[in-house]
Amino acid sequence: xxxxxxxxxxxxxxxxxxxxxxxxxxxxxxxxxFLMAFSWGMYEYRIDEAIQKESSHLQVHxxxxxxxxxPKYTIADxxxxxxxxxxxxxxxxxxxxxxxxxxxxxxRSSLGVRIIGVDxxxxxxxxHLSESLTQGEYFTGTKAVPVVVGEKFAEKLKLGLKKxxxxxxQNIHGEIVPVKxxxxxxxxxxxxxxxQMNLFIPRDKLQELLGLGNEVNEMAILLHDSKDVxxxxxxxxxxxxxxxxxxxxxxxxxxxxxxxxxxxxxxxxAIIFLAVAFGIINTMLMAVLERVRExxxxxxxxxxKARVFTMFMLxxxxxSLAGAPIGIGLGWALVAWTNKVGINLSMYGExxxxxxxxxxxxxxxxxxxxxxxTIEILVIVLxxxxxxxxxxxxxxxxxxxxxx
Amino acid sequence: MTQTAIRPVIETRNLSKTYDSTGVPVxxxxxxxxxxxxxxxxxxxxxxxxxxxxxxxxxxxxxxASSGSAHVADQEITGMKESxxxxxxxxxxxxxxxxxxxxxxxxxxxxVEFIMLMQKRSKxxxxxxxxxxxxxxGLQDQANKRPLQxxxxxxxxxxxxxxxxxxxxxxxxxxPTANLDSHSTSNLLDIMARLNKEENMxxxxxxxxxxxxxxxxxxxxxxxxxxxxxxxx
Numbered sequence: 001x002x003x004x005x006x007x008x009x010x011x012x013x014x015x016x017x018x019x020x021x022x023x024x025x026x027x028x029x030x031x032x033x034f035l036m037a038f039s040w041g042m043y044e045y046r047i048d049e050a051i052q053k054e055s056s057h058l059q060v061h062x063x064x065x066x067x068x069x070x071p072k073y074t075i076a077d078x079x080x081x082x083x084x085x086x087x088x089x090x091x092x093x094x095x096x097x098x099x100x101x102x103x104x105x106x107x108r109s110s111l112g113v114r115i116i117g118v119d120x121x122x123x124x125x126x127x128h129l130s131e132s133l134t135q136g137e138y139f140t141g142t143k144a145v146p147v148v149v150g151e152k153f154a155e156k157l158k159l160g161l162k163k164x165x166x167x168x169x170q171n172i173h174g175e176i177v178p179v180k181x182x183x184x185x186x187x188x189x190x191x192x193x194x195x196q197m198n199l200f201i202p203r204d205k206l207q208e209l210l211g212l213g214n215e216v217n218e219m220a221i222l223l224h225d226s227k228d229v230x231x232x233x234x235x236x237x238x239x240x241x242x243x244x245x246x247x248x249x250x251x252x253x254x255x256x257x258x259x260x261x262x263x264x265x266x267x268x269x270a271i272i273f274l275a276v277a278f279g280i281i282n283t284m285l286m287a288v289l290e291r292v293r294e295x296x297x298x299x300x301x302x303x304x305k306a307r308v309f310t311m312f313m314l315x316x317x318x319x320s321l322a323g324a325p326i327g328i329g330l331g332w333a334l335v336a337w338t339n340k341v342g343i344n345l346s347m348y349g350e351x352x353x354x355x356x357x358x359x360x361x362x363x364x365x366x367x368x369x370x371x372x373x374t375i376e377i378l379v380i381v382l383x384x385x386x387x388x389x390x391x392x393x394x395x396x397x398x399x400x401x402x403x404x
Numbered sequence: 405m406t407q408t409a410i411r412p413v414i415e416t417r418n419l420s421k422t423y424d425s426t427g428v429p430v431x432x433x434x435x436x437x438x439x440x441x442x443x444x445x446x447x448x449x450x451x452x453x454x455x456x457x458x459x460x461x462x463x464x465x466x467x468x469a470s471s472g473s474a475h476v477a478d479q480e481i482t483g484m485k486e487s488x489x490x491x492x493x494x495x496x497x498x499x500x501x502x503x504x505x506x507x508x509x510x511x512x513x514x515x516v517e518f519i520m521l522m523q524k525r526s527k528x529x530x531x532x533x534x535x536x537x538x539x540x541x542g543l544q545d546q547a548n549k550r551p552l553q554x555x556x557x558x559x560x561x562x563x564x565x566x567x568x569x570x571x572x573x574x575x576x577x578x579x580p581t582a583n584l585d586s587h588s589t590s591n592l593l594d595i596m597a598r599l600n601k602e603e604n605m606x607x608x609x610x611x612x613x614x615x616x617x618x619x620x621x622x623x624x625x626x627x628x629x630x631x632x633x634x635x636x637x
Contacts, residue, residue, distance in 0.1 A: 002514070002521050009509035297505035300466055302494025302522055302570070304487065398466040401501055401578075402457075 003307060007314035010287070011322065021283045022323035028276035029327025030334060032269050033373065037335040037363035038343070039265045043258050044364060046190075046357050050254055051247050053127050053189050054356075056095070056220035057229050059250040060236065063243040065217055071100040072172040074215035075242045084239060085221060090228045093125035097218040098206045102169030104199065106157040113153070114198050115167060116218075117206030126222045129187060129200060136161045136185035145205050147181040150195025151188045159183060167199070171211045179209055191356030257355065273376070277384045284316045284388035295392050296400025309389045316385030324377050328370065338363045412475075413574045413606050414440040414463050419472035421458050421629075432458040434629040435472065440574075443604040445597065447611050447620035455629040456610040457578065463608075464497055464576045465489040477573040494522055498567030500577035504559040506551040512538060512562045513547040519570045537565035541595050557588025564595060574606035581613045593619045 011018055051057055060081070062073035075081070078096055085094045098117035103110055120139040124130045129148065130138040139146050144164065159165055161183055168178045181201060189195055207213060223232060229246050236244045248255040288295070298308060339362050345352060346359040421433040433455045440446055448456050461467035462474055465481050466489075474482050477496040484492065493499075506515045516534040525533075538544050541561035551559050560580060567575045577596075581589040597619060599605045609616055617623055625633040 002510075002518060005514075006507065006509055013509060293503065293505060294507065297499075297501060298507075299490070300464070300493065300499055300501075301519055301566075302490055304490045307522070398461045401466075401505065 003311050004314060007311050008318050010315050011318045014287075017283055017286075018319055018322070021279060021319055022326075024276055024279045025320055025323030026327040026330065028272050029324060029373075029377065030331040032272050033328065033331030033365065033370075034334055034338075034363065035265060035268060035272075036369060036373070037331075037338075037365040038361060039261055040365050040369070041339065041363040042357060042361050043261065045362065046254070046355075047247075047258070049190055049356065049358070050251060051222070051226070053129075053132065054191065054194055055247045055251045055254075056126055057223040057226065057247055058221040058233055058236065059245050059247075060219040060221070060240065060242050061245070062217060063241075066243070069099070069101045070172075071098060071210050071212060071217055074212065074217045075219060075240070077240070078216050078219060079214075081236070081240055082219065085219075085236070088232070088235075090223055090225065090232055092222045092224050093122065094222075095119065095122040095126035095220045096203070096216040097123075097220065098203050098210065098212060098216050099218045100169045100206070100210060102167050104153070104157065105166045105168070106159050106163070109157050111153065111156055111196070113167070115169060115206065116198055116200050117203035118200050119203050123200065126220050132187040132189050133185045134188045136183070138185055139200075139202060140184065144182040145179060145201055146184040148185040148187055148200040149183055150192075150198060151186050152192045152196035153199065154183065154186055156196060161186065167201075169210075171209065173211060177209050189356075190352075190358045192354050194356065254356070273380050277380050280316060280320050280381065280384040281387045284312065284319070284385070285391060287315070288312065288388050288392045292395060292400045293402070295395050296397045296402075299395070299397035300401055305393050308392050312389035312392045313382075313385040316388060317381055320377075320381040320384065324374075324381075328374065332370065335363050335365055411442050411478075412439045413442050413444075413477060414438065414608070415475040416459075416463065417473045417475075419459070419462065419474055420470050421455075421462065421467070422470045432629050433462070433469070436626075436629070436631055438624070438631065440606065440608060442573075442606055443600065444622055445600045445607050445620055446622040446624060447609045447617050448624045448626060449611060449617055450626035450632075454626040456626055458629075459626065460576055460578055460608070460610050464499065465493045494519070494570060496573045498570060498572035498575040500560070500563050500567050500575060500580045502579040502582045504551065504556065504563050504583075506559055506562055506566070508551050511548045511550055512543060512554070512558075512565075515551070515562055516565045516569045519566055523570055533569060534565070537568055538562070540568075540599065541565045542591075555588070557584050557591060560584060560588070560592055561595060564592065564599075568599065568605065574608060577607060577609045577611075579611055579613070580609060581611065581616055586615070589613070589615050 060075055062075055065073040082094045082096055085091045095118060100115050102113055102115050104113045124138070134151060139148065154160060157165060164180050164182050166178055166180050168176055171177050187195065207215070221232070223229065233244050233246055295308060342360045342362050344360055352359060416436055416438045419433055419436040420431070423430045423432055436459060448459065450456050458467065462469050463476055465476070469482050473480060479492065481489065481492060507518065510518060513534050516537055517530045520530045520533065535544065538547050541564055543558060543561055546554060546558060581592060584592065593616065596607055600607055609620065611617065622636045624631055
């Protein structure tokens with residue numbers, strides 16, 4: 001008990017120095033929490049956006065489809081599978097699609113594109129495509145083959161509403177099929193690359209042009225709750241021989257980007273923690289060196305090494321943890337405030353939209369991340385406390401007592 | 405009439421210590437034979453480098469001899485492991501240092517209690533003995549003050565109280581008056597002489613201070629690591 005008392009009082013022996021360490025701890029923790037919350041908020045939005053507007057929670061393809069995106073690899077018994085899925089309470093909607101790769105040409109330019117044949121109602125229920133429309137209408141008002149394109153696509157090919165680009169692609173017999181389509185709607189998501197690449201036309205038209213009959217080669221499944229992804233995937237795998245992928249598997253570039261961002265954040269957090277840990281170690285080593293005579297006296301009068309070690313460990317822990325709750329509290333408050341008002345990153349808008357991110361970031365951090373962070377802080381403080389405590393044990397009481 | 409045998413508290417035989425940290429051997433002690441009995445009030449004197457501190461370190465269990473033996477408080481301490489020496493010091497020796505060396509964040513009373521806490525004495529015993537010892541050194545009214553709130557003389561008196569708190573077999577005082585003015589020195593020596601007389605506490609001083617030498621009942625003079633004189637008054 002007296003060791004605790006001594007350690008606690010020692011923390012306040014040099015108030016200025018203790019204050020600096022506490023501030024370092026607070027700034028370190030607040031920065032860490034904010035960085036984590038910023039990236040969490042950014043990715044939470046991006047993932048949500050990717051699921052809601054691009055990939056959905058699950059995708060089903062013929063197992064060979066993705067090798068060369070050949071439309072002939074269709075999903076067997078897709079209607080039966082879709083029907084079963086629609087009766088599953090965990091499933092919000094299913095979009096049965098026909099997908100092929102092709103070229104889009106205007107009078108001025110051409111572009112490689114992904115042509116997606118959709119049932120407008122199914123697609124809207126799954127990717128809310130109509131909500132992303134900025135101009136025109138959703139597959140209505142034309143006798144020609146209607147197409148909904150991204151604003152970025154229109155910008156690249158210098159096209160606008162009612163313009164008629166030509167799409168070219170191979171049908172399942174390997175013949176090149178050209179088709180003139182009419183732009184009836186322009187959409188815009190936060191992912192400019194997606195907008196540039198993906199064109200939506202009625203599924204029955206594309207089936208006809210490809211020679212696919214009623215077959216489809218992609219099913220996008222939107223769930224009510226992301227937590228059910230693995231369970232539904234397992235159930236679907238039990239129903240079909242086709243390849244079932246989660247959003248992470250279907251969009252590896254997104255998973256890779258998240259992973260890379262997570263890793264760079266982890267490195268940044270590690271650097272902050274390391275700086276804080278070195279600050280603590282440095283301060284406590286100074287404390288040990290300043291108190292050589294005192295430590296010598298304690299050892300001389302009979303304080304054993306375990307007690308000396310414990311005393312310095314406690315002192316380091318007290319010093320460090322005095323700032324930790326304040327840091328966590330301030331970090332939480334900062335995250336709550338920025339979550340409410342948002343952070344406007346429009347000056348980096350172009351770069352962010354190419355990666356599919358929104359200009360507005362709403363930092364957020366789940367409670368379990370605060371718990372993990374607290375445990376990490378405790379571990380770092382414990383490790384930091386070992387160095388000065390160990391240094392104190394190396395002193396020889398006979399010489400330490402006489403140290404000036 | 406029976407005569408009680410006086411027990412030696414410290415007994416060294418042919419005690420030597422050689423330091424060799426720079427590659428050139430330095431003989432700090434050269435075959436010191438010394439017996440200090442219970443209740444003695446002894447000053448060890450000598451010029452700087454004569455071996456006073458080395459001798460005190462060895463009989464205080466803070467350093468090991470290169471050869472010879474040191475029988476202290478009924479135990480042979482040469483060859484003891486470090487952990488054994490720490491325990492030995494805690495239960496057998498009271499230390500008073502030149503620079504007082506109190507724990508600055510504890511009050512006078514807590515400084516005195518601290519040793520007893522390490523000895524795992526009960527709270528009531530700690531409180532009773534610390535109060536008694538602070539009264540014995542005339543500091544009962546300073547019990548709740550921290551060292552920096554006290555004068556050097558008062559701090560050294562707290563150090564004496566702390567040295568006695570563990571009920572040691574003897575007190576080793578290394579230049580205890582070196583930092584004190586004459587009034588504080590006289591006061592401190594009075595207290596230690598009284599404790600020596602009334603409680604038969606053995607005191608061994610290392611000192612240059614003539615005022616201490618004058619009050620000692622035995623003066624051992626060291627030169628070049630050897631005892632060159634041993635006077636009893």
